[in-house]
Amino acid sequence: MLLSSFSSSFSCLVALVLLVDAVLAGDPFAFLDWKVSYISASPLGVKQQVIGINGKFPGPTVNVTTNWNVVVNVKNDLDEPFLVTWNGFQQRKNSWQDGVSGTNCPIPSGWNWTYQFQVKDQIGSFFYFPSTNFQKAAGGYGGTIINNRAVIPVPFGMPDGDITIFISDWYIRDHKELRKTLEDGGDLGVPDGVIFNGLGPYRYNDTNVPDGIAYETINVEPVLFEPGKTYRFRVHNAGISTCLNFRIQNHNLLLVETEGSYTVQQNYSNLDIHVGQSYSFLITMDQNASSDYYIVASARFVNATVRDKVTGVAVLHYSNSQGPASGPLPDGPDEADTYSSMNQARSIRWNVTASGARPNPQGSFRYGDITVTDVYVIVSKPIELIDGRWCATLNGISYISPATPLKLAQQFNVPGVYKLDFPNHMMNRPPKIDTSIINGTYKSFTEIILQNNGTSVQSYHMDGYAFFVVGMDFGTWTENSRGTYNKWDGVARCTTQVFPGAWTAILVYLDNVGIWNLRAANLDTWYLGQEVYVSVVNPEINTKTDLPMPDNAIFCGALSTLQNQQSHKFKFSKASSLINLSDIRFVWILTMWLGVLVL
Structure with missing residues (x-):
């Protein structure tokens, strides 16, 4: 009876959660359902198999606020085991949810597994991705935004919009073929291209870019008076191995945050974003909109003969634009100059006077x-x-x-x-x-x-x-x-x-x-x-020890005999995730919910 009534009563449960949170001032929950599967895409104009989440590549953005609880029910519809890691989340006392091979058994093909964690005392821009079997080369990644609580000031004005961008080197070869190449001692070689949000380059040059490739367009709104609308761009390098230089034609990049820390606010004409790194820029739409503008991510430290091949181009489109982007791409740094790249990295500093996830300044930790x-x-x-x-x-x-x-x-x-x-x-x-x-x-x-x-x-x-x-x-x-x-x-x-x-x-x-x-x-x-x-x-037994092993832990290896083979094959994670918590609030919620079901 409980299973048959689950769907119809889940809305009642959500209402109860909101009611009790309001009464008892608990931290909110975000419930997410993900189906991880192969989908067809043509990032570089060649149809290939990529990993999508809920049929999308990149996957959905997780948008939560400091101290929220996040429950992600993952259904693995791939033909091999899968794990997702939360790149940058400082999971307090909870490495059970880290999603890497050292902490979790992979989710078998066809199984469900539910991640549950709290984004405790964090803010900033991060992303998630598959952590095993070289699957990141096939996609499966998406963004994460952790917003400040309303009581914590942000060290800049509220942007007029928030835009997430993924830049990545990309190979047309299947991820299984790529990993086999490495196992055999081969080199992956030069990437086949650079993509923006899963899409290939805008055809800025008829020779370098084939016709018919879908490209990313970032739509923005200008204003009639100075200084123009300002947007927060969260840019992630989700690639395999290539450092990418990011720049926008005729626009300054005001750096304000990286991976959970507010930075000293500095303008850059371009910035090197290394593999796995995330940055937030404030970008003001202060141009005259005579045309669209190039957004560029070009490979660093590569031979000049392959430079055009590993350059990704998207389009910044003002709503009142008079025409398409044209002309040469904006200049970037010398591709082989590691000294300027290091000096640029050294210039990125912590904003020690800004508050982070807590009201005290970031620099209070001396x-x-x-x-x-x-x-x-x-x-x-x-x-x-x-x-x-x-x-x-x-x-x-x-x-x-x-x-x-x-x-x-x-x-x-x-x-x-x-x-x-x-x-x-x-x-x-x-x-x-x-x-x-x-x-x-x-x-x-x-x-x-x-x-x-x-x-x-x-x-x-x-x-x-x-x-x-x-x-x-x-x-x-x-x-x-x-x-x-x-x-x-x-x-x-x-x-x-x-x-x-x-x-x-x-x-x-x-x-x-x-x-x-x-x-x-x-x-x-x-x-x-x-x-x-x-x-x-922690050698002491107290509340600062690790959180207990979750009830839905998957067992493998020497402990595989402990695994109930049926326990993860049905989708009931939203209820079971509540049962796993010891908070009295949820005992009360569950009791009320069961009462609703009976009625």
Whole structure:
């Protein structure tokens, strides 16, 4: 009876949630239903199979507010297991919901699984994407917006609109073929193009861009008087491995936020956005609308002979535009100039006087005054052959995902799954394939130096945390390099770039218990083992320990016998997600809902 009445009474449940939240001042819930499946698309004019969410590529934008609870019911209609990771969400005490192979068993084909987490004490621009099986190369990504609570001031005027843009290098080859290429020791080669929001380039040049490719148009409204309407553009590089330079013809980019931190407001004519990074710009529509304007994302650090191939172009269209965009594209930086790119990255600073998710200024956490307790110098090297397998390494170790996720192994004391022995520096020994993770010290302030001894720029991302980017330079990091650190307003973010033959230093306060992924955001080297996990355990038994294992956990590997094969095949997640919570408010809601069903 309950199952047959679920659909008709869910609206009553929602009304009850809103009523009780109003009475008891609880944090609101956002319920989302996602069907993940293959769809046909032609981003570069060639029909291919991509991963869509609810039939769309990119997927829907998750738009919530600080402290909201998010419940996402995912139905996996792909032909292989699937996980989605919430790139940048600092899931407080809840790595169970992180959506990476070290914390979750993948959702089997044909199964439902429900993510449930709270966007606690966060604001900003992020995105989600598939984390396993090289599926990100097929799409499956979408945006996330976490708005300020009404009581927290934003350090700029309310924009007239909010626009999310995904820029990405793109291959026509299937993601399964791409991963097989890497496994066989091949190189992915130059991308087939650059796309905007899943669409190919505007035909700015008849020679470089074939006819008939659908392109993205961003529609905006001007005003008749100065200074013009202002829009917030949230731009994400959701690509595989290519740094992209973003610019808009005749418009300044006023940088205001990156990955949950408000920045010192500076104008840029163009900005390098590395793989996995997200930025918010305020852009004023202050031109005369004699024509449309180019929006450009062009590859950095590529050979000039392939430059046009890896340039994406969209169109900014004023409602009173007099004609199409025309002429040459706006100039970007010298594609091979890593020095100007590094200087640009150093210019991005934290707005220490602005409030973040809380009313206190962002700079109230004086990271430069905290004593560092642990130091890790993590060295990446070019792809190499180890025991007959092509691998990418960190400190000479290529990470291999165990059949039993680390989080489950820790919960059930499964022996032999991983080792807490990741070295804090490069060892003088042959490289190896292993499941070695960092034994983080709870509430320690940890310094991590990312040394790139490869030949291409790398991005690195850390789940569960925002870290402070305090320094970067060319050459090999030494103890004396600390003298160049920015100890006051280095930006706090979750993804940073490391240039070839250079280093980047970050500081992170390990106060978030759980097992968290530190990885190369470049999909090729990540897939080949360039990642490590950090285990952070609170030795005291109190309310600051990790959240309990969710009731709907999927079991695999050594714990696969615990799995009820039927428990995830029916869609009842919105009810079960309430049952999983211990809050008395929801016990009351459920009781009232059952009363409604009986009536």
